[in-house]
Amino acid sequence: MAIKGYIRERFFPHIWCPGCGHGIVLNSLLRAIDKLGMSKNEIVVVSGIGCSSRISGYVDFHTLHTLHGRALAFATGVKMSLPELNVIVPMGDGDALAIGGNHFIHSARRNIDMTAIVMNNRIYGMTGGQYSPLSGYGTLATTAPYTNIDNAFDTVELATAAGASFVARSTTYHVQQLTKILKQAILHEGFSVVEVLSQCPTYFGRKNRKGTAADMMEYYKNNTTPVGSTAKKENPDLIERGVFVEKEMPEYCKEYDKIIERAMKESS
Amino acid sequence: MAKPKLKAHVINREWCKGCGICVHFCPKNVLELDEEDKVVAARREDCICCKMCELRCPDLAIEIETE
Numbered sequence: 300m301a302i303k304g305y306i307r308e309r310f311f312p313h314i315w316c317p318g319c320g321h322g323i324v325l326n327s328l329l330r331a332i333d334k335l336g337m338s339k340n341e342i343v344v345v346s347g348i349g350c351s352s353r354i355s356g357y358v359d360f361h362t363l364h365t366l367h368g369r370a371l372a373f374a375t376g377v378k379m380s381l382p383e384l385n386v387i388v389p390m391g392d393g394d395a396l397a398i399g400g401n402h403f404i405h406s407a408r409r410n411i412d413m414t415a416i417v418m419n420n421r422i423y424g425m426t427g428g429q430y431s432p433l434s435g436y437g438t439l440a441t442t443a444p445y446t447n448i449d450n451a452f453d454t455v456e457l458a459t460a461a462g463a464s465f466v467a468r469s470t471t472y473h474v475q476q477l478t479k480i481l482k483q484a485i486l487h488e489g490f491s492v493v494e495v496l497s498q499c500p501t502y503f504g505r506k507n508r509k510g511t512a513a514d515m516m517e518y519y520k521n522n523t524t525p526v527g528s529t530a531k532k533e534n535p536d537l538i539e540r541g542v543f544v545e546k547e548m549p550e551y552c553k554e555y556d557k558i559i560e561r562a563m564k565e566s567s
Numbered sequence: 568m569a570k571p572k573l574k575a576h577v578i579n580r581e582w583c584k585g586c587g588i589c590v591h592f593c594p595k596n597v598l599e600l601d602e603e604d605k606v607v608a609a610r611r612e613d614c615i616c617c618k619m620c621e622l623r624c625p626d627l628a629i630e631i632e633t634e
Contacts (some may be wrong), residue, residue, distance in 0.1 A: 302627070303627070306616075306627070311581075311626075311627070312581060312582040312584065312626060312628075313626070315625065316584075317585060317586040317627065318584075318586030318588060319586075319625055320625065321625070322624070322625025322626055322627070323588075323623055323624075323625045325625075325627075325628060326622065326623070326624060326625065327622070330622070410581055445615035471623070471625075472623075474619075474622040475622065476625050478622075502588075511586075511587065511591075512586050512587070512588055512625075513586075513587055513588050513590075513591035513592065516588065516592070516623075517591075538575070
């Protein structure tokens with residue numbers, strides 16, 4: 300398998316539970332990188348803390364496994380010092396949008412060139428199934444035994460409002476679309492956000508009686524629709540997937556280079 | 568493009584966790600879980616090499632080799 304060249308086989312089988320969607324995200328990400336024909340040396344994967352963040356240990360690129368919610372801050376440091384590298388930041392939903400919520404919106408606002416992947420399983424899996432900012436109203440979690448009363452963020456709308464220049468969503472069922480979107484996101488110059496609906500059969504699934512991993516993927520199949528479809532107009536509850544935003548905007552590192560140039564001119 | 572011809576289902580039994588995603592979504596019902604909850608190609612002659620099992624495997628444990 301070509302993608303086997305991109306993993307650290309010594310750490311397999313990985314720690315993720317049977318049927319965990321995060322493994323499918325890893326699978327798709329490796330295929331996207333393989334299709335782009337990128338060299339391992341030009342990729343940096345930076346992650347925070349959580350089930351999702353274990354991904355950085357499994358990929359054979361330059362990797363950083365950092366603090367909870369702070370992956371984007373570390374990634375910003377890497378990118379600013381070596382802008383020629385491709386920086387990919389896989390995060391969980393809690394990691395990206397609760398603890399790391401500020402880093403997320405400000406990275407989007409700056410439009411710094413990196414790819415943020417929000418692996419949305421709607422729960423904190425590693426610590427035992429606490430509700431996350433994407434669990435949503437009415438769901439059950441270890442910390443919400445009488446149902447959750449917090450509303451969820453819409454990752455796509457949040458990223459769009461914060462100024463990300465590439466925003467997309469897919470699921471672990473739609474693997475071909477996911478690989479294609481990840482390719483586009485990595486190639487895009489600017490801050491790219493890809494939300495991936497990723498099943499947690501162990502906690503979110505079991506607490507909310509969503510069945511097996513395959514059942515949860517059937518849910519993604521039956522309850523999502525391509526962005527802008529007529530099905531969405533007929534059934535507003537469907538979750539849209541596809542590319543929502545793709546625009547050219549000044550990129551942060553490039554703008555910073557201009558500042559350096561300007562400052563050097565004035566001081567000389 | 569000619570139809571891809573199946574060479575083998577390469578299954579890594581050490582990595583397979585028996586989640587059953589590949590079994591569930593195989594369009595031709597080729598795959599099964601054995602008594603150890605590991606995937607096996609029970610009806611390999613029906614395989615159309617669509618590779619959806621390979622793409623959806625969370626454990627990178629199955630690969631479709633074609634000629």
